[in-house]
Amino acid sequence: MQDAQEQQATVSVKVNATDKQLATELFDHLGLSLSTAINIFIKKSIAEGGIPFEVKDPFYCAANQVELQRRFDEFNRNQTQDNKLD
Template sequence: MLEAEKKKVSISVKTSQADKKKAAEIFDGLGLNLSTAINIFIKKSIAEGGLPFEVKDPFYSEANQAELNRRFKKVANNENIQYHQLLDDGKQ
């Protein structure tokens, strides 16, 4: 191993106190501390050439899309449509 690879450096990560606590509890249950878990993440990211998991927007999940389609069909068929005045349009 090269001398440069042996030398450890510090990095700083900002997160909420609540997230840090939850992550520490999860990793502790796996026998890891935060530093080791973050190093595993970094090594895995290097090996994968990117994030070691898929990043998705939950809006596009299959379940959410099915629910949206169900609601669109109800609107298209005028089923259970309730009208609400959301803004004051000046009409009484």
């Protein structure tokens, strides 16, 4: 009987078909199967105690924050001008 570390389990993941194709091609160029790449991700996540790269919402990037601030400032200026006209 195999010990617990050697036993294999199946993981089923739903992904966009285009993403799967692109990832398969990428990993193939690296000499890896998609399954091996996913196993590397899982092992690295376990070793680091979390996702092994930064995960963040691109909405909060510096350029978006500058644009949001510009729009808030413009809105506030317009509000102030509107209040002066009343």
